[in-house]
Amino acid sequence: MKIALLIATTALLLVGCCSYSEIAPWNSPVTINDGEVPKASFVTANVSYQLFGVLPICTGVPWTSGEGNRMEDIKIRPFADEASLDTNLLSLHHALDLVGSHRITQLYALEDDDWVWSLFVIRRHKVLTKCIILEEQ
Amino acid sequence: MPCFLYGLWIIHSNSKKGINMRNILKSIICAVVVAMATGCASITCTSPGKLDGIKFKGTNGTPSQLVFVDCTGYYILWIIPIVSGDVRWNSEKKTIEGGVSLFKDHVSRENLQKAITSYADSHDCDLIDIAYNDSGTSYAGVSQSGAIGALFGSTNMSVSAVLVPRSSGKQGE
Structure with a gap:
Protein backbone atom coordinates (compact mmCIF):
# COMPACT_ATOMS: atom_id res chain seq x y z
CA MET A 1 0.00 0.00 0.00
CA LYS A 2 2.84 2.36 0.87
CA ILE A 3 4.48 1.65 -2.47
CA ALA A 4 1.25 2.28 -4.33
CA LEU A 5 0.80 5.59 -2.52
CA LEU A 6 4.41 6.53 -3.18
CA ILE A 7 4.03 5.82 -6.89
CA ALA A 8 0.75 7.74 -7.00
CA THR A 9 2.32 10.77 -5.32
CA THR A 10 5.35 10.63 -7.60
CA ALA A 11 3.07 10.42 -10.62
CA LEU A 12 1.21 13.52 -9.51
CA LEU A 13 4.43 15.43 -8.90
CA LEU A 14 6.33 14.36 -11.99
CA VAL A 15 3.76 13.65 -14.67
CA GLY A 16 0.90 15.81 -13.50
CA CYS A 17 -2.62 15.41 -14.64
CA CYS A 18 -3.55 17.98 -17.19
CA SER A 19 -6.05 18.59 -19.90
CA TYR A 20 -5.11 20.19 -23.18
CA SER A 21 -7.29 21.87 -25.78
CA GLU A 22 -6.43 23.89 -28.82
CA ILE A 23 -8.24 25.58 -31.67
CA ALA A 24 -5.81 26.08 -34.55
CA PRO A 25 -7.21 28.64 -37.04
CA TRP A 26 -6.65 27.53 -40.65
CA ASN A 27 -5.49 30.95 -41.94
CA SER A 28 -4.71 29.60 -45.39
CA PRO A 29 -6.39 29.37 -48.81
CA VAL A 30 -5.38 25.71 -49.01
CA THR A 31 -8.41 23.44 -49.39
CA ILE A 32 -9.07 19.96 -48.09
CA ASN A 33 -10.81 17.02 -49.76
CA ASP A 34 -13.42 18.48 -52.12
CA GLY A 35 -12.25 22.06 -52.25
CA GLU A 36 -13.53 23.45 -48.99
CA VAL A 37 -11.38 25.77 -46.85
CA PRO A 38 -11.72 24.87 -43.15
CA LYS A 39 -12.07 27.48 -40.42
CA ALA A 40 -9.89 25.69 -37.90
CA SER A 41 -8.82 22.35 -36.51
CA PHE A 42 -9.54 21.34 -32.94
CA VAL A 43 -8.04 18.89 -30.48
CA THR A 44 -8.82 18.19 -26.84
CA ALA A 45 -7.25 15.64 -24.51
CA ASN A 46 -7.83 14.83 -20.87
CA VAL A 47 -5.95 12.50 -18.54
CA SER A 48 -7.00 10.65 -15.40
CA TYR A 49 -5.26 8.21 -13.08
CA GLN A 50 -6.80 5.22 -11.29
CA LEU A 51 -5.30 2.96 -8.65
CA PHE A 52 -5.55 -0.65 -9.92
CA GLY A 53 -7.65 0.70 -12.78
CA VAL A 54 -10.67 1.28 -10.55
CA LEU A 55 -10.11 3.76 -7.72
CA PRO A 56 -9.90 7.34 -9.07
CA ILE A 57 -6.76 9.19 -7.94
CA CYS A 58 -7.05 12.41 -9.91
CA THR A 59 -8.21 13.87 -13.19
CA GLY A 60 -7.63 16.83 -15.47
CA VAL A 61 -10.47 19.33 -15.84
CA PRO A 62 -12.22 19.62 -19.24
CA ALA A 83 -11.51 11.90 -18.78
CA SER A 84 -14.27 10.58 -21.03
CA LEU A 85 -15.68 11.02 -24.51
CA ASP A 86 -18.70 12.81 -23.03
CA THR A 87 -16.59 15.50 -21.32
CA ASN A 88 -14.46 15.87 -24.45
CA LEU A 89 -17.64 16.63 -26.40
CA LEU A 90 -18.45 19.36 -23.88
CA SER A 91 -15.07 20.91 -24.74
CA LEU A 92 -15.89 20.52 -28.44
CA HIS A 93 -19.19 22.38 -27.98
CA HIS A 94 -17.32 25.18 -26.17
CA ALA A 95 -14.76 25.39 -28.99
CA LEU A 96 -17.51 25.53 -31.63
CA ASP A 97 -19.19 28.38 -29.73
CA LEU A 98 -15.88 30.29 -29.69
CA VAL A 99 -15.22 29.72 -33.41
CA GLY A 100 -18.81 30.62 -34.29
CA SER A 101 -19.52 27.59 -36.46
CA HIS A 102 -21.09 24.29 -35.53
CA ARG A 103 -20.27 22.41 -38.73
CA ILE A 104 -17.45 19.88 -38.53
CA THR A 105 -15.84 16.94 -40.30
CA GLN A 106 -13.41 14.13 -39.46
CA LEU A 107 -14.43 13.79 -35.82
CA TYR A 108 -12.06 11.27 -34.24
CA ALA A 109 -11.81 9.74 -30.77
CA LEU A 110 -9.04 7.79 -29.10
CA GLU A 111 -8.83 6.25 -25.64
CA ASP A 112 -5.41 5.14 -24.49
CA ASP A 113 -4.51 3.24 -21.31
CA ASP A 114 -0.95 3.06 -20.03
CA TRP A 115 -0.05 0.83 -17.08
CA VAL A 116 3.59 0.01 -17.74
CA TRP A 117 5.11 3.24 -16.37
CA SER A 118 3.77 2.38 -12.86
CA LEU A 119 4.52 -1.36 -13.06
CA PHE A 120 0.80 -2.02 -13.49
CA VAL A 121 -0.30 -0.40 -10.23
CA ILE A 122 -1.81 2.78 -11.64
CA ARG A 123 -3.68 3.20 -14.91
CA ARG A 124 -3.13 6.39 -16.88
CA HIS A 125 -6.26 6.90 -18.96
CA LYS A 126 -6.04 9.43 -21.78
CA VAL A 127 -9.01 10.40 -23.93
CA LEU A 128 -8.40 12.42 -27.07
CA THR A 129 -10.92 13.94 -29.47
CA LYS A 130 -10.15 15.95 -32.60
CA CYS A 131 -11.95 17.32 -35.64
CA ILE A 132 -11.87 19.93 -38.38
CA ILE A 133 -14.23 22.89 -38.07
CA LEU A 134 -15.82 24.09 -41.31
CA GLU A 135 -17.67 27.26 -42.31
CA GLU A 136 -21.34 27.26 -41.41
CA GLN A 137 -23.62 26.75 -44.44
CA MET B 1 -13.48 -5.31 -10.31
CA PRO B 2 -10.69 -7.95 -10.41
CA CYS B 3 -8.18 -5.09 -10.13
CA PHE B 4 -9.99 -3.78 -7.07
CA LEU B 5 -9.95 -7.23 -5.44
CA TYR B 6 -6.28 -7.52 -6.32
CA GLY B 7 -5.65 -4.20 -4.56
CA LEU B 8 -7.42 -5.40 -1.44
CA TRP B 9 -5.39 -8.61 -1.53
CA ILE B 10 -2.11 -6.64 -1.74
CA ILE B 11 -3.09 -4.45 1.20
CA HIS B 12 -4.12 -7.50 3.21
CA SER B 13 -1.01 -9.58 2.45
CA ASN B 14 1.41 -6.71 3.01
CA SER B 15 -0.17 -5.78 6.32
CA LYS B 16 0.27 -9.38 7.52
CA LYS B 17 3.73 -10.20 6.14
CA GLY B 18 5.35 -6.80 5.86
CA ILE B 19 6.66 -5.37 2.61
CA ASN B 20 9.64 -7.19 1.08
CA MET B 21 11.01 -7.74 -2.40
CA ARG B 22 9.35 -11.12 -2.87
CA ASN B 23 5.93 -9.67 -2.07
CA ILE B 24 6.53 -6.79 -4.43
CA LEU B 25 7.54 -9.12 -7.26
CA LYS B 26 4.52 -11.33 -6.65
CA SER B 27 2.32 -8.27 -6.66
CA ILE B 28 3.79 -7.05 -9.93
CA ILE B 29 3.33 -10.41 -11.65
CA CYS B 30 -0.28 -10.61 -10.47
CA ALA B 31 -0.87 -7.03 -11.51
CA VAL B 32 0.48 -7.73 -14.99
CA VAL B 33 -1.85 -10.70 -15.42
CA VAL B 34 -4.88 -8.86 -14.03
CA ALA B 35 -4.22 -5.67 -15.96
CA MET B 36 -3.78 -7.59 -19.21
CA ALA B 37 -6.93 -9.59 -18.63
CA THR B 38 -9.13 -6.64 -17.76
CA GLY B 39 -7.82 -4.04 -20.17
CA CYS B 40 -7.79 -5.92 -23.48
CA ALA B 41 -11.03 -4.74 -25.05
CA SER B 42 -13.23 -1.73 -24.50
CA ILE B 43 -16.29 -0.21 -26.13
CA THR B 44 -17.29 3.39 -25.42
CA CYS B 45 -20.40 5.15 -26.71
CA THR B 46 -21.24 8.74 -25.88
CA SER B 47 -24.47 9.51 -24.05
CA PRO B 48 -27.56 10.44 -26.11
CA GLY B 49 -27.80 14.11 -27.05
CA LYS B 50 -24.11 14.92 -26.68
CA LEU B 51 -23.79 15.63 -30.42
CA ASP B 52 -26.97 17.72 -30.66
CA GLY B 53 -26.42 21.05 -32.37
CA ILE B 54 -23.36 19.92 -34.36
CA LYS B 55 -23.67 19.59 -38.15
CA PHE B 56 -21.46 17.02 -39.87
CA LYS B 57 -20.26 17.45 -43.43
CA GLY B 58 -21.78 14.88 -45.75
CA THR B 59 -25.03 14.43 -43.89
CA ASN B 60 -28.20 16.34 -43.18
CA GLY B 61 -29.01 13.92 -40.44
CA THR B 62 -28.51 14.40 -36.75
CA PRO B 63 -25.59 12.29 -35.53
CA SER B 64 -26.62 10.20 -32.57
CA GLN B 65 -23.42 8.78 -31.07
CA LEU B 66 -19.66 8.80 -31.19
CA VAL B 67 -18.47 5.20 -30.80
CA PHE B 68 -14.98 3.98 -29.96
CA VAL B 69 -13.95 0.31 -29.97
CA ASP B 70 -10.52 -0.76 -28.79
CA CYS B 71 -8.71 -4.12 -28.69
CA THR B 72 -5.25 -5.07 -27.38
CA GLY B 73 -3.18 -8.25 -27.58
CA TYR B 74 -0.02 -9.19 -25.67
CA TYR B 75 2.59 -11.42 -27.31
CA ILE B 76 5.90 -13.15 -26.71
CA LEU B 77 8.38 -12.07 -29.38
CA TRP B 78 5.48 -10.31 -31.15
CA ILE B 79 4.30 -13.64 -32.52
CA ILE B 80 3.07 -15.97 -29.77
CA PRO B 81 -0.16 -14.66 -28.24
CA ILE B 82 -0.41 -14.66 -24.43
CA VAL B 83 -3.72 -12.91 -24.00
CA SER B 84 -5.82 -10.78 -26.34
CA GLY B 85 -8.99 -8.76 -26.33
CA ASP B 86 -11.93 -10.31 -28.11
CA VAL B 87 -14.45 -7.87 -29.56
CA ARG B 88 -17.60 -9.68 -30.63
CA TRP B 89 -20.98 -8.72 -31.97
CA ASN B 90 -23.79 -10.30 -29.94
CA SER B 91 -26.70 -10.49 -32.39
CA GLU B 92 -29.20 -11.56 -29.70
CA LYS B 93 -28.50 -8.67 -27.32
CA LYS B 94 -27.67 -6.36 -30.23
CA THR B 95 -24.56 -5.08 -28.56
CA ILE B 96 -20.78 -5.22 -28.86
CA GLU B 97 -19.19 -7.38 -26.18
CA GLY B 98 -15.58 -7.23 -25.06
CA GLY B 99 -13.97 -10.42 -23.79
CA VAL B 100 -10.55 -11.95 -23.27
CA SER B 101 -8.91 -14.93 -24.97
CA LEU B 102 -5.90 -16.75 -23.56
CA PHE B 103 -3.20 -17.91 -26.00
CA LYS B 104 -5.30 -16.82 -28.99
CA ASP B 105 -5.03 -13.75 -31.13
CA HIS B 106 -8.34 -12.02 -31.84
CA VAL B 107 -6.91 -8.56 -32.50
CA SER B 108 -7.84 -7.82 -36.08
CA ARG B 109 -9.31 -5.00 -38.09
CA GLU B 110 -11.90 -7.39 -39.46
CA ASN B 111 -13.28 -8.08 -35.96
CA LEU B 112 -13.42 -4.37 -35.11
CA GLN B 113 -15.05 -3.55 -38.43
CA LYS B 114 -17.64 -6.30 -38.07
CA ALA B 115 -18.48 -5.13 -34.54
CA ILE B 116 -18.94 -1.45 -35.40
CA THR B 117 -20.83 -2.02 -38.65
CA SER B 118 -23.14 -4.55 -36.98
CA TYR B 119 -23.76 -2.12 -34.12
CA ALA B 120 -24.62 0.69 -36.57
CA ASP B 121 -26.82 -1.58 -38.69
CA SER B 122 -28.77 -2.83 -35.67
CA HIS B 123 -29.45 0.77 -34.62
CA ASP B 124 -30.57 1.60 -38.21
CA CYS B 125 -27.64 3.98 -38.60
CA ASP B 126 -24.93 4.70 -41.17
CA LEU B 127 -21.37 5.62 -40.27
CA ILE B 128 -19.42 8.78 -41.00
CA ASP B 129 -15.92 9.89 -40.01
CA ILE B 130 -14.72 6.33 -39.50
CA ALA B 131 -11.02 6.22 -38.55
CA TYR B 132 -8.72 3.34 -37.61
CA ASN B 133 -5.67 3.48 -35.40
CA ASP B 134 -2.98 0.78 -35.00
CA SER B 135 -0.05 0.92 -32.59
CA GLY B 136 2.51 -1.37 -30.98
CA THR B 137 4.39 -1.22 -27.68
CA SER B 138 7.63 -2.88 -26.59
CA TYR B 139 8.22 -3.55 -22.89
CA ALA B 140 12.02 -3.38 -23.02
CA GLY B 141 11.97 -0.49 -20.56
CA VAL B 142 10.13 -2.41 -17.85
CA SER B 143 12.97 -4.66 -16.68
CA GLN B 144 16.27 -3.13 -15.54
CA SER B 145 18.43 -4.70 -18.24
CA GLY B 146 15.70 -4.62 -20.86
CA ALA B 147 16.37 -8.28 -21.67
CA ILE B 148 13.23 -9.75 -20.11
CA GLY B 149 10.89 -6.94 -21.08
CA ALA B 150 12.12 -7.03 -24.66
CA LEU B 151 10.62 -10.49 -25.03
CA PHE B 152 7.14 -9.01 -24.69
CA GLY B 153 5.18 -6.76 -26.98
CA SER B 154 1.61 -5.60 -27.44
CA THR B 155 -0.51 -4.53 -30.36
CA ASN B 156 -3.46 -2.20 -30.12
CA MET B 157 -6.14 -1.61 -32.75
CA SER B 158 -9.03 0.79 -32.42
CA VAL B 159 -11.76 2.33 -34.51
CA SER B 160 -13.71 5.53 -34.02
CA ALA B 161 -16.89 6.47 -35.89
CA VAL B 162 -20.01 8.63 -35.72
CA LEU B 163 -23.46 7.05 -36.06
CA VAL B 164 -26.10 8.86 -38.14
CA PRO B 165 -29.68 7.49 -38.15
CA ARG B 166 -30.77 6.51 -41.69
CA SER B 167 -34.18 8.01 -41.13
CA SER B 168 -32.67 11.50 -40.77
CA GLY B 169 -31.54 11.53 -44.43
CA LYS B 170 -28.29 12.16 -46.26
CA GLN B 171 -26.97 15.09 -48.19
CA GLY B 172 -25.32 14.48 -51.55
CA GLU B 173 -22.18 16.61 -51.26
Whole structure:
Protein backbone atom coordinates (compact mmCIF):
# COMPACT_ATOMS: atom_id res chain seq x y z
CA MET A 1 0.00 0.00 0.00
CA LYS A 2 2.84 2.36 0.87
CA ILE A 3 4.48 1.65 -2.47
CA ALA A 4 1.25 2.28 -4.33
CA LEU A 5 0.80 5.59 -2.52
CA LEU A 6 4.41 6.53 -3.18
CA ILE A 7 4.03 5.82 -6.89
CA ALA A 8 0.75 7.74 -7.00
CA THR A 9 2.32 10.77 -5.32
CA THR A 10 5.35 10.63 -7.60
CA ALA A 11 3.07 10.42 -10.62
CA LEU A 12 1.21 13.52 -9.51
CA LEU A 13 4.43 15.43 -8.90
CA LEU A 14 6.33 14.36 -11.99
CA VAL A 15 3.76 13.65 -14.67
CA GLY A 16 0.90 15.81 -13.50
CA CYS A 17 -2.62 15.41 -14.64
CA CYS A 18 -3.55 17.98 -17.19
CA SER A 19 -6.05 18.59 -19.90
CA TYR A 20 -5.11 20.19 -23.18
CA SER A 21 -7.29 21.87 -25.78
CA GLU A 22 -6.43 23.89 -28.82
CA ILE A 23 -8.24 25.58 -31.67
CA ALA A 24 -5.81 26.08 -34.55
CA PRO A 25 -7.21 28.64 -37.04
CA TRP A 26 -6.65 27.53 -40.65
CA ASN A 27 -5.49 30.95 -41.94
CA SER A 28 -4.71 29.60 -45.39
CA PRO A 29 -6.39 29.37 -48.81
CA VAL A 30 -5.38 25.71 -49.01
CA THR A 31 -8.41 23.44 -49.39
CA ILE A 32 -9.07 19.96 -48.09
CA ASN A 33 -10.81 17.02 -49.76
CA ASP A 34 -13.42 18.48 -52.12
CA GLY A 35 -12.25 22.06 -52.25
CA GLU A 36 -13.53 23.45 -48.99
CA VAL A 37 -11.38 25.77 -46.85
CA PRO A 38 -11.72 24.87 -43.15
CA LYS A 39 -12.07 27.48 -40.42
CA ALA A 40 -9.89 25.69 -37.90
CA SER A 41 -8.82 22.35 -36.51
CA PHE A 42 -9.54 21.34 -32.94
CA VAL A 43 -8.04 18.89 -30.48
CA THR A 44 -8.82 18.19 -26.84
CA ALA A 45 -7.25 15.64 -24.51
CA ASN A 46 -7.83 14.83 -20.87
CA VAL A 47 -5.95 12.50 -18.54
CA SER A 48 -7.00 10.65 -15.40
CA TYR A 49 -5.26 8.21 -13.08
CA GLN A 50 -6.80 5.22 -11.29
CA LEU A 51 -5.30 2.96 -8.65
CA PHE A 52 -5.55 -0.65 -9.92
CA GLY A 53 -7.65 0.70 -12.78
CA VAL A 54 -10.67 1.28 -10.55
CA LEU A 55 -10.11 3.76 -7.72
CA PRO A 56 -9.90 7.34 -9.07
CA ILE A 57 -6.76 9.19 -7.94
CA CYS A 58 -7.05 12.41 -9.91
CA THR A 59 -8.21 13.87 -13.19
CA GLY A 60 -7.63 16.83 -15.47
CA VAL A 61 -10.47 19.33 -15.84
CA PRO A 62 -12.22 19.62 -19.24
CA TRP A 63 -12.23 22.94 -21.08
CA THR A 64 -15.77 24.29 -20.84
CA SER A 65 -15.30 28.00 -20.16
CA GLY A 66 -12.95 30.86 -20.93
CA GLU A 67 -11.70 32.38 -24.16
CA GLY A 68 -8.59 32.10 -26.31
CA ASN A 69 -7.48 29.43 -28.74
CA ARG A 70 -5.42 27.31 -26.42
CA MET A 71 -5.88 25.85 -22.96
CA GLU A 72 -3.16 23.85 -21.28
CA ASP A 73 -3.77 23.61 -17.61
CA ILE A 74 -2.51 21.57 -14.70
CA LYS A 75 -5.71 21.97 -12.73
CA ILE A 76 -6.20 18.72 -10.88
CA ARG A 77 -9.40 17.38 -9.40
CA PRO A 78 -8.55 14.70 -6.81
CA PHE A 79 -10.49 11.44 -6.44
CA ALA A 80 -12.48 11.98 -9.63
CA ASP A 81 -12.40 10.79 -13.24
CA GLU A 82 -13.47 13.30 -15.87
CA ALA A 83 -11.51 11.90 -18.78
CA SER A 84 -14.27 10.58 -21.03
CA LEU A 85 -15.68 11.02 -24.51
CA ASP A 86 -18.70 12.81 -23.03
CA THR A 87 -16.59 15.50 -21.32
CA ASN A 88 -14.46 15.87 -24.45
CA LEU A 89 -17.64 16.63 -26.40
CA LEU A 90 -18.45 19.36 -23.88
CA SER A 91 -15.07 20.91 -24.74
CA LEU A 92 -15.89 20.52 -28.44
CA HIS A 93 -19.19 22.38 -27.98
CA HIS A 94 -17.32 25.18 -26.17
CA ALA A 95 -14.76 25.39 -28.99
CA LEU A 96 -17.51 25.53 -31.63
CA ASP A 97 -19.19 28.38 -29.73
CA LEU A 98 -15.88 30.29 -29.69
CA VAL A 99 -15.22 29.72 -33.41
CA GLY A 100 -18.81 30.62 -34.29
CA SER A 101 -19.52 27.59 -36.46
CA HIS A 102 -21.09 24.29 -35.53
CA ARG A 103 -20.27 22.41 -38.73
CA ILE A 104 -17.45 19.88 -38.53
CA THR A 105 -15.84 16.94 -40.30
CA GLN A 106 -13.41 14.13 -39.46
CA LEU A 107 -14.43 13.79 -35.82
CA TYR A 108 -12.06 11.27 -34.24
CA ALA A 109 -11.81 9.74 -30.77
CA LEU A 110 -9.04 7.79 -29.10
CA GLU A 111 -8.83 6.25 -25.64
CA ASP A 112 -5.41 5.14 -24.49
CA ASP A 113 -4.51 3.24 -21.31
CA ASP A 114 -0.95 3.06 -20.03
CA TRP A 115 -0.05 0.83 -17.08
CA VAL A 116 3.59 0.01 -17.74
CA TRP A 117 5.11 3.24 -16.37
CA SER A 118 3.77 2.38 -12.86
CA LEU A 119 4.52 -1.36 -13.06
CA PHE A 120 0.80 -2.02 -13.49
CA VAL A 121 -0.30 -0.40 -10.23
CA ILE A 122 -1.81 2.78 -11.64
CA ARG A 123 -3.68 3.20 -14.91
CA ARG A 124 -3.13 6.39 -16.88
CA HIS A 125 -6.26 6.90 -18.96
CA LYS A 126 -6.04 9.43 -21.78
CA VAL A 127 -9.01 10.40 -23.93
CA LEU A 128 -8.40 12.42 -27.07
CA THR A 129 -10.92 13.94 -29.47
CA LYS A 130 -10.15 15.95 -32.60
CA CYS A 131 -11.95 17.32 -35.64
CA ILE A 132 -11.87 19.93 -38.38
CA ILE A 133 -14.23 22.89 -38.07
CA LEU A 134 -15.82 24.09 -41.31
CA GLU A 135 -17.67 27.26 -42.31
CA GLU A 136 -21.34 27.26 -41.41
CA GLN A 137 -23.62 26.75 -44.44
CA MET B 1 -13.48 -5.31 -10.31
CA PRO B 2 -10.69 -7.95 -10.41
CA CYS B 3 -8.18 -5.09 -10.13
CA PHE B 4 -9.99 -3.78 -7.07
CA LEU B 5 -9.95 -7.23 -5.44
CA TYR B 6 -6.28 -7.52 -6.32
CA GLY B 7 -5.65 -4.20 -4.56
CA LEU B 8 -7.42 -5.40 -1.44
CA TRP B 9 -5.39 -8.61 -1.53
CA ILE B 10 -2.11 -6.64 -1.74
CA ILE B 11 -3.09 -4.45 1.20
CA HIS B 12 -4.12 -7.50 3.21
CA SER B 13 -1.01 -9.58 2.45
CA ASN B 14 1.41 -6.71 3.01
CA SER B 15 -0.17 -5.78 6.32
CA LYS B 16 0.27 -9.38 7.52
CA LYS B 17 3.73 -10.20 6.14
CA GLY B 18 5.35 -6.80 5.86
CA ILE B 19 6.66 -5.37 2.61
CA ASN B 20 9.64 -7.19 1.08
CA MET B 21 11.01 -7.74 -2.40
CA ARG B 22 9.35 -11.12 -2.87
CA ASN B 23 5.93 -9.67 -2.07
CA ILE B 24 6.53 -6.79 -4.43
CA LEU B 25 7.54 -9.12 -7.26
CA LYS B 26 4.52 -11.33 -6.65
CA SER B 27 2.32 -8.27 -6.66
CA ILE B 28 3.79 -7.05 -9.93
CA ILE B 29 3.33 -10.41 -11.65
CA CYS B 30 -0.28 -10.61 -10.47
CA ALA B 31 -0.87 -7.03 -11.51
CA VAL B 32 0.48 -7.73 -14.99
CA VAL B 33 -1.85 -10.70 -15.42
CA VAL B 34 -4.88 -8.86 -14.03
CA ALA B 35 -4.22 -5.67 -15.96
CA MET B 36 -3.78 -7.59 -19.21
CA ALA B 37 -6.93 -9.59 -18.63
CA THR B 38 -9.13 -6.64 -17.76
CA GLY B 39 -7.82 -4.04 -20.17
CA CYS B 40 -7.79 -5.92 -23.48
CA ALA B 41 -11.03 -4.74 -25.05
CA SER B 42 -13.23 -1.73 -24.50
CA ILE B 43 -16.29 -0.21 -26.13
CA THR B 44 -17.29 3.39 -25.42
CA CYS B 45 -20.40 5.15 -26.71
CA THR B 46 -21.24 8.74 -25.88
CA SER B 47 -24.47 9.51 -24.05
CA PRO B 48 -27.56 10.44 -26.11
CA GLY B 49 -27.80 14.11 -27.05
CA LYS B 50 -24.11 14.92 -26.68
CA LEU B 51 -23.79 15.63 -30.42
CA ASP B 52 -26.97 17.72 -30.66
CA GLY B 53 -26.42 21.05 -32.37
CA ILE B 54 -23.36 19.92 -34.36
CA LYS B 55 -23.67 19.59 -38.15
CA PHE B 56 -21.46 17.02 -39.87
CA LYS B 57 -20.26 17.45 -43.43
CA GLY B 58 -21.78 14.88 -45.75
CA THR B 59 -25.03 14.43 -43.89
CA ASN B 60 -28.20 16.34 -43.18
CA GLY B 61 -29.01 13.92 -40.44
CA THR B 62 -28.51 14.40 -36.75
CA PRO B 63 -25.59 12.29 -35.53
CA SER B 64 -26.62 10.20 -32.57
CA GLN B 65 -23.42 8.78 -31.07
CA LEU B 66 -19.66 8.80 -31.19
CA VAL B 67 -18.47 5.20 -30.80
CA PHE B 68 -14.98 3.98 -29.96
CA VAL B 69 -13.95 0.31 -29.97
CA ASP B 70 -10.52 -0.76 -28.79
CA CYS B 71 -8.71 -4.12 -28.69
CA THR B 72 -5.25 -5.07 -27.38
CA GLY B 73 -3.18 -8.25 -27.58
CA TYR B 74 -0.02 -9.19 -25.67
CA TYR B 75 2.59 -11.42 -27.31
CA ILE B 76 5.90 -13.15 -26.71
CA LEU B 77 8.38 -12.07 -29.38
CA TRP B 78 5.48 -10.31 -31.15
CA ILE B 79 4.30 -13.64 -32.52
CA ILE B 80 3.07 -15.97 -29.77
CA PRO B 81 -0.16 -14.66 -28.24
CA ILE B 82 -0.41 -14.66 -24.43
CA VAL B 83 -3.72 -12.91 -24.00
CA SER B 84 -5.82 -10.78 -26.34
CA GLY B 85 -8.99 -8.76 -26.33
CA ASP B 86 -11.93 -10.31 -28.11
CA VAL B 87 -14.45 -7.87 -29.56
CA ARG B 88 -17.60 -9.68 -30.63
CA TRP B 89 -20.98 -8.72 -31.97
CA ASN B 90 -23.79 -10.30 -29.94
CA SER B 91 -26.70 -10.49 -32.39
CA GLU B 92 -29.20 -11.56 -29.70
CA LYS B 93 -28.50 -8.67 -27.32
CA LYS B 94 -27.67 -6.36 -30.23
CA THR B 95 -24.56 -5.08 -28.56
CA ILE B 96 -20.78 -5.22 -28.86
CA GLU B 97 -19.19 -7.38 -26.18
CA GLY B 98 -15.58 -7.23 -25.06
CA GLY B 99 -13.97 -10.42 -23.79
CA VAL B 100 -10.55 -11.95 -23.27
CA SER B 101 -8.91 -14.93 -24.97
CA LEU B 102 -5.90 -16.75 -23.56
CA PHE B 103 -3.20 -17.91 -26.00
CA LYS B 104 -5.30 -16.82 -28.99
CA ASP B 105 -5.03 -13.75 -31.13
CA HIS B 106 -8.34 -12.02 -31.84
CA VAL B 107 -6.91 -8.56 -32.50
CA SER B 108 -7.84 -7.82 -36.08
CA ARG B 109 -9.31 -5.00 -38.09
CA GLU B 110 -11.90 -7.39 -39.46
CA ASN B 111 -13.28 -8.08 -35.96
CA LEU B 112 -13.42 -4.37 -35.11
CA GLN B 113 -15.05 -3.55 -38.43
CA LYS B 114 -17.64 -6.30 -38.07
CA ALA B 115 -18.48 -5.13 -34.54
CA ILE B 116 -18.94 -1.45 -35.40
CA THR B 117 -20.83 -2.02 -38.65
CA SER B 118 -23.14 -4.55 -36.98
CA TYR B 119 -23.76 -2.12 -34.12
CA ALA B 120 -24.62 0.69 -36.57
CA ASP B 121 -26.82 -1.58 -38.69
CA SER B 122 -28.77 -2.83 -35.67
CA HIS B 123 -29.45 0.77 -34.62
CA ASP B 124 -30.57 1.60 -38.21
CA CYS B 125 -27.64 3.98 -38.60
CA ASP B 126 -24.93 4.70 -41.17
CA LEU B 127 -21.37 5.62 -40.27
CA ILE B 128 -19.42 8.78 -41.00
CA ASP B 129 -15.92 9.89 -40.01
CA ILE B 130 -14.72 6.33 -39.50
CA ALA B 131 -11.02 6.22 -38.55
CA TYR B 132 -8.72 3.34 -37.61
CA ASN B 133 -5.67 3.48 -35.40
CA ASP B 134 -2.98 0.78 -35.00
CA SER B 135 -0.05 0.92 -32.59
CA GLY B 136 2.51 -1.37 -30.98
CA THR B 137 4.39 -1.22 -27.68
CA SER B 138 7.63 -2.88 -26.59
CA TYR B 139 8.22 -3.55 -22.89
CA ALA B 140 12.02 -3.38 -23.02
CA GLY B 141 11.97 -0.49 -20.56
CA VAL B 142 10.13 -2.41 -17.85
CA SER B 143 12.97 -4.66 -16.68
CA GLN B 144 16.27 -3.13 -15.54
CA SER B 145 18.43 -4.70 -18.24
CA GLY B 146 15.70 -4.62 -20.86
CA ALA B 147 16.37 -8.28 -21.67
CA ILE B 148 13.23 -9.75 -20.11
CA GLY B 149 10.89 -6.94 -21.08
CA ALA B 150 12.12 -7.03 -24.66
CA LEU B 151 10.62 -10.49 -25.03
CA PHE B 152 7.14 -9.01 -24.69
CA GLY B 153 5.18 -6.76 -26.98
CA SER B 154 1.61 -5.60 -27.44
CA THR B 155 -0.51 -4.53 -30.36
CA ASN B 156 -3.46 -2.20 -30.12
CA MET B 157 -6.14 -1.61 -32.75
CA SER B 158 -9.03 0.79 -32.42
CA VAL B 159 -11.76 2.33 -34.51
CA SER B 160 -13.71 5.53 -34.02
CA ALA B 161 -16.89 6.47 -35.89
CA VAL B 162 -20.01 8.63 -35.72
CA LEU B 163 -23.46 7.05 -36.06
CA VAL B 164 -26.10 8.86 -38.14
CA PRO B 165 -29.68 7.49 -38.15
CA ARG B 166 -30.77 6.51 -41.69
CA SER B 167 -34.18 8.01 -41.13
CA SER B 168 -32.67 11.50 -40.77
CA GLY B 169 -31.54 11.53 -44.43
CA LYS B 170 -28.29 12.16 -46.26
CA GLN B 171 -26.97 15.09 -48.19
CA GLY B 172 -25.32 14.48 -51.55
CA GLU B 173 -22.18 16.61 -51.26
